[in-house]
Amino acid sequence: MKGQIVEWFDAKGYGFIEMPYSEQKVFVHISALKNRNRRPKIGDEVTFEVLEDNRGRFNAHNVARVGGSPMSTSMLFSTIYLFAVIIATMLFNGEKWxxxxxxxxxxVTYFMYAIDKSAAKEGRWRxxxxxxHLLALFGGWPGALCAQTEFNHKxxxxxxxxxxxxxxxxxIAVFAWTFTPQGHAAIGELVRGIISFLR
Incomplete structure (x- = not known):
């Protein structure tokens, strides 16, 4: 359902949503927002689900701002870097793979974060x-940064x-090193070793 934030206490991290054509207000906590790149403010239009807690109170869950929110700095950095990787690889004859x-x-890293977030909520194995960190080190960090923003996880x-x-x-330093003669040779040896092993 849709509604509008009509009260927000930023220092305490909670407020109230009012639904159209109704004076009923639904409690919303900052943790219920899907994306917290920007703090909520009075007047924000949102979509949300309503769940009843064990005290019989109605709380908003899965709250998302209508129209989305600006891309976070980390997601923007990840996007720009991946484009830079493509351009650098094409211009300087880097390894296409x-x-x-x-x-x-x-x-892979994005989905691992999603699985870990779900496990944390449900008390399952983490x-x-x-x-x-290993996934991030081996090139999965753009997915890690996006997942952190999307799921507000870690x-x-x-x-x-x-x-x-x-x-x-x-x-990033290792990627840049692959464009040096030593790095290019090392990557070539690595690829040949992997191919030989798979055979």
């Missing part, structure tokens, strides 16, 4: 943080966030 590797690893946790950005820097 690296483009596919970034796309594949980003998708994906280890080391696994998420986006503020320390030292996880710091380690993630270290993997981003290391991965």
């Amino acid at each position: 690296i483009i596919l590797a970034y796309a594949f690893m980003s998708l 994906t280890s943080e080391n696994t998420l 986006s503020k946790k320390q030292p996880f966030k710091t380690i993630l950005w270290i993997t981003v820097i290391v991965n």
Whole structure:
């Protein structure tokens, strides 16, 4: 259903949504928002679901702003970087498979974050943080940054966030190194070794 935020207490992280043609107000907590790139404000139009808690109160869940929200800085950075990878690979005769590797690893990492977020909510077995960092290090960090924004998962946790950005820097440095003569030769040896192993 649709409604509008008519009260918002930013310091406390909650407010109330009013539905059209009704004076009934539904409680909404900041944690119920799907995307928290921008803090809610009075007048925001939203879509939401209503669930009743164990005290008989109606709360808004899966709240999303109508019309979406601006792309987050991390998602914008990921998008620009992936375009830069494509352009650099084409212009400087880089390894074309690296483009596919970034796309594949980003998708895998994105879904691993989604699975871990779901597991956290339901109390199931969690994906280890080391696994998420390794996926990011091997090219999945664009997917990790997008997933953090989309699911609001591990986006503020320390030292996880710091380690993630270290993997981003290391991965970018290694990608740049592949354009050097030494890096190009090493990548060639790696590919030949993998092909030989698969045979």
